[in-house]
Amino acid sequence: MIVVSGLRKRFGSHTALDGMSFAVEPGQVTGFVGPNGAGKSTTMRVILGLDAPDAGTALVAGRPYRSLTRPLCHLGSLLDAGALQPGRTARNHLLWIAHSQGLPSRRVDEVLERAGLQTVARRAAGGFSLGMRQRLGIAAALLGDPPALMLDEPFNGMDPEGIVWMRQHLRGLAAEGRAVLVSSHLMSELEDTADHVVVVGRGRVIADTNIAALLKTAAAGRVTLRAGASSIDAAAGVLEAEGASVSRTDVGTLTVTGLPAEAVVTLLTTRGVPFAEISSHRATLEEAYLELTRDAVEFRAATGSEAAA
Numbered sequence: 001m002i003v004v005s006g007l008r009k010r011f012g013s014h015t016a017l018d019g020m021s022f023a024v025e026p027g028q029v030t031g032f033v034g035p036n037g038a039g040k041s042t043t044m045r046v047i048l049g050l051d052a053p054d055a056g057t058a059l060v061a062g063r064p065y066r067s068l069t070r071p072l073c074h075l076g077s078l079l080d081a082g083a084l085q086p087g088r089t090a091r092n093h094l095l096w097i098a099h100s101q102g103l104p105s106r107r108v109d110e111v112l113e114r115a116g117l118q119t120v121a122r123r124a125a126g127g128f129s130l131g132m133r134q135r136l137g138i139a140a141a142l143l144g145d146p147p148a149l150m151l152d153e154p155f156n157g158m159d160p161e162g163i164v165w166m167r168q169h170l171r172g173l174a175a176e177g178r179a180v181l182v183s184s185h186l187m188s189e190l191e192d193t194a195d196h197v198v199v200v201g202r203g204r205v206i207a208d209t210n211i212a213a214l215l216k217t218a219a220a221g222r223v224t225l226r227a228g229a230s231s232i233d234a235a236a237g238v239l240e241a242e243g244a245s246v247s248r249t250d251v252g253t254l255t256v257t258g259l260p261a262e263a264v265v266t267l268l269t270t271r272g273v274p275f276a277e278i279s280s281h282r283a284t285l286e287e288a289y290l291e292l293t294r295d296a297v298e299f300r301a302a303t304g305s306e307a308a309a
């Protein structure tokens, strides 16, 4: 388990971490999401002891990472897939790490197979695509068979097949009981992958929530109604008269809030207003993310100005 408490870190006058606190539980994939510059990589570097915080603590298995005797057996990490010696083969890259940590060579062949890299194991890693380097980084993170894993933007550079592989792989690692922390600046990348999400902005946590609960709240009370051009206005009028709020989201489509789907069906049927389809809205993770951060005015303003810059 990874526990981060009250981390603060300044680079000159810039505050990168402003009281970052969260825990990564075993048996689940925890998404670590926020816009560029939100402090995700800095947090991960602090967890690994690569950056020293000005305040706060980051503990792995109850201790600072640097004080662990065999750190790779407690936490496997992938921060920068490009950090390898280009002339070295994938297998030799892993052998070098394994031997430096007193791990047996057989682990190298096991993780190569797990990452789907057996056929390219004897090729120089310098010729690998970014997606293959990500796989090699994951193989390295697994060498010590650690109960916790931490991956910074592992979907970067992956083709669609690689993304599917990565999602299944992360889910498999969590199913084995490991605590898996995965950062991304795109909430949608974590669809069908994360069980839990820690949303960050400007160096602090905006939300720390279970994905299922988040999607349920985001979708709560929204109904999509499709009707023909001749009845759509009548449908809107009937529903508004009952206190619902109605907005036109597309031609022939209304989004209704304030009335459950069953009530919308009953009302339109009893008033004789024809409709083609009524469905409860299923929120996407991206929608839930936007809803979650809607009130964080400072965060949204920062995101906008950063985007403009």
Ligand SMILES: Nc1ncnc2c1ncn2[C@@H]1O[C@H](COP(=O)(O)OP(=O)(O)OP(=O)(O)O)[C@@H](O)[C@H]1O
Binding pocket: 011, 014, 015, 016, 034, 035, 036, 037, 038, 039, 040, 041, 042, 043, 185
């Ligand atoms: N070594 C450093 N020196 C100066 N500023 C830094 C340094 N490392 C990070 N920062 C700044 O700290 C802030 C947080 O950066 P960080 O890389 O942790 O964000 P991030 O959420 O990982 O973003 P990204 O998705 O772009 O990787 C940024 O404003 C960044 O410019």
